[in-house]
Amino acid sequence: MTNKAVLFGKTLDELRVVVKELGLPGFTATQIADWLYKKKAGSIEEMTNLSKKARGLLSDQYDMGLTMPSKEQASVDGTKKYLFPAHRNLFLEAAYIPETDRKTLCVSSQVGCKMGCLFCMTGKQGFQGQLTAGEIINQIRSIPETDELTNVVYMGMGEPMDNIEEVLKSIEILTSDWGFAWSPRRINVSTIGVIPAMRRFIEESEAHLAVSMHSPFDEERKKLMPIQQVYTIENVIELLREYDFGRQRRISFEYIMFDGINDTAAHVKGITKLLNGLRCRLNLIKFHPIPDSPLRGTPHDKMVWFSEQLNKKGLTTTIRRSRGEDIYAACGLLSTKQLLKKEEDKDY
């Protein structure tokens, strides 16, 4: 790795500044964006419609900024987990989830997470660092299945709203005509509900939004997710009610089911009351147990009952199929703590 600045992850506006500073013609910015995001060039040398001089000037100051995964693990169900090195000796993970009708990549937006949810391995890892927009979309660009991807979910490591600037930039690159030119409907961003950043996300992007609820009750949610002490789920829903999302943009809620904790008839009532009239759907998630936690997942039969009760009350509810559990690639299981430790050991 050199200390040069990187091109991958720059927006068209930022590339315009780059070419201006190098004294290159304005249109070079669009050409570079094209090579970075459409033609998927692997090096500056490959940008053959740029003059030799332009390529030389660029190479003097910039690297492409692409990083291949350094490790890959495959699950019995076809899910794959990729490990990427990031800046400052950090590592992050992404999970590739193939299904018959779609191929999804679950990307990380941070290394670790500050939010400290009781049930999450990434939360247990603590916060190590923010990812740049380039590092977020590099996960999409640098896996072998890049051309097969139909969907991207920001449900890997980290809280996207705690890195809103880079997350919005990554979405801009994915959805702009000069970028990947994806429809924003192929992107779903999950959050525990950091209200000010959610407002920006709603207003500045058109991607789908998933909110992690996990309990409709204040005291219970506070125990599971400390964020409830700052931004309550009631306030999050009030915010959502302010907007008209139209028919195309989807709002959903995620609900991990914990045995004997949040899976009762009272919870069915609480959820229905909270979401009353809001056009949304609810995804029930099987809890993936994490070490040193007394929490247990609700048995499947009870999840089916819970889902039926909510559907009867008019709330579209589905049970999300669990994928990649055997390789720790499932929701909430991504953590690179051991690796980080090994790297620290190496340093001393």
Ligand SMILES: C[S@@+](CC[C@H](N)C(=O)[O-])C[C@H]1O[C@@H](n2cnc3c(N)ncnc32)[C@H](O)[C@@H]1O
């Ligand atoms: C890892 S988070 C990342 C996105 C964001 N920080 C959030 O919490 O919504 C993605 C989803 O995984 C869920 N999750 C976390 N730990 C889990 C676990 N042990 N089992 C099942 N789902 C889990 C979260 O609640 C969230 O709905």
Ligand code: SF4
């Ligand atoms: S569930 Fe999401 S917000 Fe909570 S600790 Fe895990 S990654 Fe962070």
